[in-house]
Amino acid sequence: xxxxxxxxxxxxxxxxxxxxxxxxxxxxxxxxxxxxxxxxxxxxxxxxxxxxxxxxxxxxxxxxxxxxxxxxxxxxxxxxxxxxxxxxxxxxxxxxxxxxxxxxxxxxxxxxxxxxxxxxxxxxxxxxxxxxxxxxxxxxxxxxxxxxxxxxxxxxxxxxxxxxxxxxxxxxxxxxxxxxxxxxxxxxxxxxxxxxxxxxxxx
Numbered sequence: 001x002x003x004x005x006x007x008x009x010x011x012x013x014x015x016x017x018x019x020x021x022x023x024x025x026x027x028x029x030x031x032x033x034x035x036x037x038x039x040x041x042x043x044x045x046x047x048x049x050x051x052x053x054x055x056x057x058x059x060x061x062x063x064x065x066x067x068x069x070x071x072x073x074x075x076x077x078x079x080x081x082x083x084x085x086x087x088x089x090x091x092x093x094x095x096x097x098x099x100x101x102x103x104x105x106x107x108x109x110x111x112x113x114x115x116x117x118x119x120x121x122x123x124x125x126x127x128x129x130x131x132x133x134x135x136x137x138x139x140x141x142x143x144x145x146x147x148x149x150x151x152x153x154x155x156x157x158x159x160x161x162x163x164x165x166x167x168x169x170x171x172x173x174x175x176x177x178x179x180x181x182x183x184x185x186x187x188x189x190x191x192x193x194x195x196x197x198x199x200x201x202x203x
Contacts, residue, residue, distance in 0.1 A: 002042075002073070002080045004097065006087045007107030016105065017081055021054040030060030030082070035069055042073035042080065053078040060084070067093040071100055110144035118151040121197070122159075126167070129201030133194045145189035149175075149182060152193075170203040 003020065005013050017025075028041065041055065061067050061084045070082070070093060087094060098104060117139065125132035153175050160168040178196040182189050 001078075002070070002076055002082065002097075002102055004087075004102060004104045005081055005083045005107060006085075006104065008085055008109040009107040013083060013107040016107070017056060017083065020081055021056060021079060025054035025056055025079075028055065028057045030057045030066065031062045033057075033060070033063060033066050035066055038066065038069055038073060042076040042078065055080045057082045058084075061087050061091070061093070064091070064093070067091065068096070069093075071096040071102075074100055074102065108142060110147075111142055113139065113143045113148045113151055115151060115155070118148060119155050122152060122155050122200075125197040125200040126171075127201065129198035132197040132201065136190065136194055136197065140190045145193055146182070149178065149189070149193060153179070167203050171200050174199050174203070 005016060007013060033041070041057075045053070055078055057080065060070065060082050068091075074097075089095075121132050121135045124135055156168070156171050156175055160172055174196050178192055181187070181192050185192070
């Protein structure tokens with residue numbers, strides 16, 4: 001099977017690559033390949049191999065001649081991931097692969113969240129946890145959860161400084177527990193953030 005991963009979020013892309021290919025796989029530089037290399041890459045097997053190969057090809061899109069031939073090998077028996085930092089969606093190679101239904105996953109680089117955005121979500125959480133979760137779901141693919149959490153704490157501290165009430169104290173306690181969870185558990189950070197927002201609404 002052939003998959004294409006695109007984007008500059010290296011951490012997320014590398015995690016997805018390990019999930020797909022495992023920890024032990026071949027790495028090829030797409031810019032150095034020739035069209036004549038493709039049969040041995042996508043269909044070739046070794047006499048000593050008993051399982052399908054797992055192959056990562058980087059920057060194949062930079063090699064126009066080879067890139068346009070990649071779709072000829074969609075029947076590959078091997079597990080192949082093509083990883084591109086950027087990709088010209090106007091190229092014939094891309095259009096052909098997309099038209100053939102090849103899985104294309106995008107890993108856009110996360111942006112620091114805006115203070116106003118975080119402040120609005122915290123305000124919403126204090127009234128309605130479900131609405132706060134919906135607001136997070138609209139931004140989570142393009143935002144960094146750890147930066148979001150840092151700003152969330154900053155806003156909560158500001159609220160506590162203005163009004164040191166019981167609710168404000170409970171919110172800080174919830175965020176302190178969230179901080180520990182994000183540092184010590186393997187759960188997705190956004191799931192932890194959403195759960196904390198629901199708890200805030202219940203205080």
